Amino acid sequence: MTILGLVAGALTTGCWLPQLLRTWRTRSTDDFSWVYLGLLMCGVGMWLAYGLVRHDAAITVANALTLLALLAIAAFKAQSAPGAGPAALRAQPTRAAEEIVADPRTVSPS
Secondary structure, three states: OHHHHHHHHHHHHHOHHHHHHHHHHHOOOOOOOHHHHHHHHHHHHHHHHHHHHHOOHHHHHHHHHHHHHHHHHHHHHHHHOOOOOHHHHOOOOOHHHHHHHHOHHHOOOO
């Protein structure tokens, strides 16, 4: 039975490898919604916990590897999100400040 579980786990976990490689190559994660990734990671994390509690190597290994692949995809998505990265840490002018500067009517004649 353990062999069957390990083969099943290898297949279901291995199916993430092409998607992870495609994400790495294209640097595009637009097709993944955050809700999808979050729910799937929670479910896989719970299966991982279940496997640990049951001392089931097939469930534990398969879900640990799947969770790592999902975390890698989520990391790519976080990095590619608008406003992500080191530039997002710099202070940005507020919208009100941009409107004041851009609107010549707000400048008083001297």
